[in-house]
Amino acid sequence: xxxxxxxxxxxxxxxxxxxxxxxxxxxxxxxxxxxxxxxxxxxxxxxxxxxxxxxxxxxxxxxxxxxxxxxxxxxxxxxxxxxxxxxxxxxxxxxxxxxxxxxxxxxxxxxxxxxxxxxxxxxxxxxxxxxxxxxxxxxxxxxxxxxxxxxxxxxxxxxxxxxxxxxxxxxxxxxxxxxxxxxxxxxxxxxxxxxxxxxxxxxxxxxxxxxxxxxxxxxxxxxxxxxxxxxxxxxxxxxxxxxxxxxxxxxxxxxxxxxxxxxxxxxxxxxxxxxxxxxxxxxxxxxxxxxxxxxxxxxxxxxxxxxxxxxxxxxxxxxxxxxxxxxxxxxxxxxxxxxxxxxxxxxxxxxxxxxxxxxxxxxxxxxxxxxxxxxxxxxxxxxxxxxxxxxxxxxxxxxxxxxxxxxxxxxxxxxxxxxxxxxxxxxxxxxxxxxxxxxxxxxxxxxxxxxxxxxxxxxxxxxxxxxxxxxxxxxxxxxxxxxxxxxxxxxxxxxxxxxxxxxxxxxxxxxxxxxxxxx
Amino acid sequence: xxxxxxxxxxxxxxxxxxxxxxxxxxxxxxxxxxxxxxxxxxxxxxxxxxxxxxxxxxxxxxxxxxxxxxxxxxxxxxxxxxxxxxxxxxxxxxxxxxxxxxxxxxxxxxxxxxxxxxxxxxxxxxxxxxxxxxxxxxxxxxxxxxxxxxxxxxxxxxxxxxxxxxxxxxxxxxxxxxxxxxxxxxxxxxxxxxxxxxxxxxxxxxxxxxxxxxxxxxxxxxxxxxxxxxxxxxxxxxxxxxxxxxxxxxxxxxxxxxxxxxxxxxxxxxxxxxxxxxxxxxxxxxxxxxxxxxxxxxxxxxxxxxx
Numbered sequence: 172x173x174x175x176x177x178x179x180x181x182x183x184x185x186x187x188x189x190x191x192x193x194x195x196x197x198x199x200x201x202x203x204x205x206x207x208x209x210x211x212x213x214x215x216x217x218x219x220x221x222x223x224x225x226x227x228x229x230x231x232x233x234x235x236x237x238x239x240x241x242x243x244x245x246x247x248x249x250x251x252x253x254x255x256x257x258x259x260x261x262x263x264x265x266x267x268x269x270x271x272x273x274x275x276x277x278x279x280x281x282x283x284x285x286x287x288x289x290x291x292x293x294x295x296x297x298x299x300x301x302x303x304x305x306x307x308x309x310x311x312x313x314x315x316x317x318x319x320x321x322x323x324x325x326x327x328x329x330x331x332x333x334x335x336x337x338x339x340x341x342x343x344x345x346x347x348x349x350x351x352x353x354x355x356x357x358x359x360x361x362x363x364x365x366x367x368x369x370x371x372x373x374x375x376x377x378x379x380x381x382x383x384x385x386x387x388x389x390x391x392x393x394x395x396x397x398x399x400x401x402x403x404x405x406x407x408x409x410x411x412x413x414x415x416x417x418x419x420x421x422x423x424x425x426x427x428x429x430x431x432x433x434x435x436x437x438x439x440x441x442x443x444x445x446x447x448x449x450x451x452x453x454x455x456x457x458x459x460x461x462x463x464x465x466x467x468x469x470x471x472x473x474x475x476x477x478x479x480x481x482x483x484x485x486x487x488x489x490x491x492x493x494x495x496x497x498x499x500x501x502x503x504x505x506x507x508x509x510x511x512x513x514x515x516x517x518x519x520x521x522x523x524x525x526x527x528x529x530x531x532x533x534x535x536x537x538x539x540x541x542x543x544x545x546x547x548x549x550x551x552x553x554x555x556x557x558x559x560x561x562x563x564x565x566x567x568x569x570x571x572x573x574x575x576x577x578x579x580x581x582x583x584x585x586x587x588x589x590x591x592x593x594x595x596x597x598x599x600x601x602x603x604x605x606x607x608x609x610x611x612x613x614x615x616x617x618x619x620x621x622x623x624x625x626x627x628x629x630x631x632x633x634x635x636x637x638x639x640x641x642x643x644x645x646x647x648x649x650x651x652x653x654x655x656x657x658x659x660x661x662x663x664x665x666x667x668x669x670x671x672x673x674x675x676x677x678x679x680x681x682x683x684x685x686x687x688x689x690x
Numbered sequence: 691x692x693x694x695x696x697x698x699x700x701x702x703x704x705x706x707x708x709x710x711x712x713x714x715x716x717x718x719x720x721x722x723x724x725x726x727x728x729x730x731x732x733x734x735x736x737x738x739x740x741x742x743x744x745x746x747x748x749x750x751x752x753x754x755x756x757x758x759x760x761x762x763x764x765x766x767x768x769x770x771x772x773x774x775x776x777x778x779x780x781x782x783x784x785x786x787x788x789x790x791x792x793x794x795x796x797x798x799x800x801x802x803x804x805x806x807x808x809x810x811x812x813x814x815x816x817x818x819x820x821x822x823x824x825x826x827x828x829x830x831x832x833x834x835x836x837x838x839x840x841x842x843x844x845x846x847x848x849x850x851x852x853x854x855x856x857x858x859x860x861x862x863x864x865x866x867x868x869x870x871x872x873x874x875x876x877x878x879x880x881x882x883x884x885x886x887x888x889x890x891x892x893x894x895x896x897x898x899x900x901x902x903x904x905x906x907x908x909x910x911x912x913x914x915x916x917x918x919x920x921x922x923x924x925x926x927x928x929x930x931x932x933x934x935x936x937x938x939x940x941x942x943x944x945x946x947x948x949x950x951x952x953x954x955x956x957x958x959x960x961x962x963x964x965x966x967x968x969x970x971x972x973x974x975x976x977x978x979x980x981x982x983x984x985x986x987x988x989x990x991x992x993x994x995x996x997x
Contacts, residue, residue, distance in 0.1 A: 203893045297750075543939045544885065
């Protein structure tokens with residue numbers, strides 16, 4: 172009898188435990204690692220894309236490729252036969268690659284770029300003796316791995332990636348319609364594509380241009396990731412065959428074009444001044460002294476141990492994409508410390524600190540894009556990606572969106588950093604005794620706000636390219652700017668002037684975009 | 691039916707009073723039916739070193755992080771073999787001054803915790819008694835605190851279900867040994883950003899908080915006619931998944947959190963006041979991964995009575 176009761180007890184307990192386990196287990200779900208979209212019908216082909224104005228190339232045929240074999244040729248027929256064999260023997264990994272890469276792989280390479288930005292956006296910590304060792308491209312493995320993909324670095328990385336993709340695709344479009352060799356499935360009824368059929372000529376392969384240019388740019392920007400990028404590119408190139416999009420010779424020509432345009436872009440990058448952006452302490456000190464002489468104030472890092480040099484004091488000297496001279500877009504000075512306008516801004520910050528709400532906290536965090544994240548330029552790339560998918564853009568159009576936006580964002584960064592170190596304005600934690608924040612204060616001066624400048628420049632470009640989204644983009648930029656005030660790391664005037672500065676910078680990019688022949 | 695009505699009344703009372711459990715779902719103590727124990731525990735923990743992955747380091751950005759917890763608890767004997775527990779900790783965290791981050795700490799009510807403990811076996815064996823118990827617990831965030839604000843976050847911000855098996859052998863002279871092992875099923879926590887990196891990109895504002903195993907080994911002694919309890923134990927928790935804190939970067943809820951701690955505790959029942967007890971403990975984390983090397987001290991009052 173006693174034994175029976177015990178068994179019953181165990182049984183009841185077990186049932187209860189199992190039920191509870193199911194309750195929790197059923198809540199588990201797969202969290203998204205990349206954009207959830209499938210290959211789609213392009214909203215248009217942009218047949219005249221080969222006539223658009225490239226950014227770096229002097230003409231779409233600056234890089235020459237040989238004419239393809241005729242569709243009736245033995246060589247091409249052999250390629251079709253080989254493709255059919257390949258397609259009929261796909262394994263699951265290859266099928267997954269086809270559905271992952273889709274017919275707009277610009278999206279995937281942008282995601283890879285953002286992931287690497289987030290992976291490398293780690294600020295070097297102090298050494299035991301209180302010094303800091305900065306990343307060095309000559310010894311990328313460290314002790315502090317290269318790069319530190321901070322917002323300025325990331326804005327530049329994305330600009331070069333997008334510009335190379337864009338110019339490569341303009342060139343590809345030019346040759347596609349010059350040679351007019353259609354996709355394999357248009358030339359052989361026995362071949363089916365995994366994606367939507369299109370009349371876009373397939374020589375050279377636009378996918379291969381994207382794979383080769385992206386691999387080369389990202390390998391230069393993230394030298395420790397060469398092997399990883401090689402693997403991603405190999406899979407992507409494979410998917411072009413497995414999906415029935417291209418024959419081998421389409422891909423070979425596209426790879427060549429992509430690699431060549433990347434060389435052009437990287438040649439510009441190698442002498443754009445970025446290698447000198449992180450200056451030594453004596454230079455940094457002289458910049459600080461200039462501010463003291465001019466304005467009577469200065470910014471200083473309050474970390475323990477203090478960082479001897481702020482982040483990229485000479486990013487202002489990096490070559491801009493569309494603005495002739497960085498001083499042309501430099502805003503006027505911030506309010507003097509102690510002035511009525513300054514006191515008003517400080518009072519607002521103190522009021523916010525004492526009355527933080529969950530809503531404001533969420534806004535501060537939502538836009539924080541701080542260390543370890545893909546940075547504010549990355550955030551705007553995510554928005555651009557979502558619009559590209561929403562409007563079903565072809566790869567050329569997509570590359571154009573990213574290229575103009577990322578050029579404007581990088582220019583905005585350069586201009587913002589110019590203001591930051593020219594005015595060398597103290598952060599709220601430095602200017603207000605006892606002040607605390609809900610986000611970490613970055614290692615550079617306050618005025619103007621990087622988030623505000625990056626965001627409003629990006630919003631200007633996206634508003635032009637997607638007029639239906641203009642009010643949304645503007646609201647986002649405004650909220651991104653506001654978020655820094657809520658976080659306690661910027662004064663209102665940092666944010667408001669930054670918004671205007673971003674617009675001023677973006678105007679130069681917009682002027683180019685409006686006249687590139689695409690609209 | 692009567693028991694059920696009592697339970698409802700109790701719930702109403704507990705929710706209003708904001709109480710929780712005192713005899714815990716971790717031990718082998720059972721209260722008789724219609725006994726109630728209320729307790730308030732204060733805990734103070736601090737760390738100035740933490741494990742970044744397996745590397746123990748300090749970080750002047752956060753300096754020394756302290757954590758104050760006040761945990762009101764209630765335990766109820768629903769039946770001689772079934773006890774119910776309830777707790778609502780209030781937590782406050784902050785960094786010592788000076789620190790290089792100048793970040794606000796956090797404070798608020800953490801999670802509403804419930805647990806049921808069931809005595810499966812309790813029988814004489816040799817010169818003592820063998821007991822086997824099972825416990826099921828559930829905790830859910832009581833407020834909208836931000837879990838993604840480590841090291842200041844006051845909790846994981848997720849629903850958590852725990853199951854636990856406990857076996858104790860207690861000699862008639864008062865000496866006892868206990869082992870317990872359990873598993874925490876943890877859900878996802880909603881954070882305030884829609885992209886994060888955790889060994890790769892995540893495009894969502896949900897973070898998966900890793901499940902964890904726990905192990906507890908205890909040796910203790912009831913002295914002075916069962917009015918004084920002395921206990922020494924080792925408690926460990928190990929996540930089943932998760933990423934490491936990245937170099938000189940903040941921790942986040944997706945991290946694999948492992949730790950082992952040594953705990954010494956004592957509880958004394960003050961004979962002149964029937965049912966009143968005091969307890970005190972000290973614990974030191976001795977190994978860990980992605981967690982502060984915390985030293986904690988705590989103490990509290992328990993009061994047990996019939997209803």
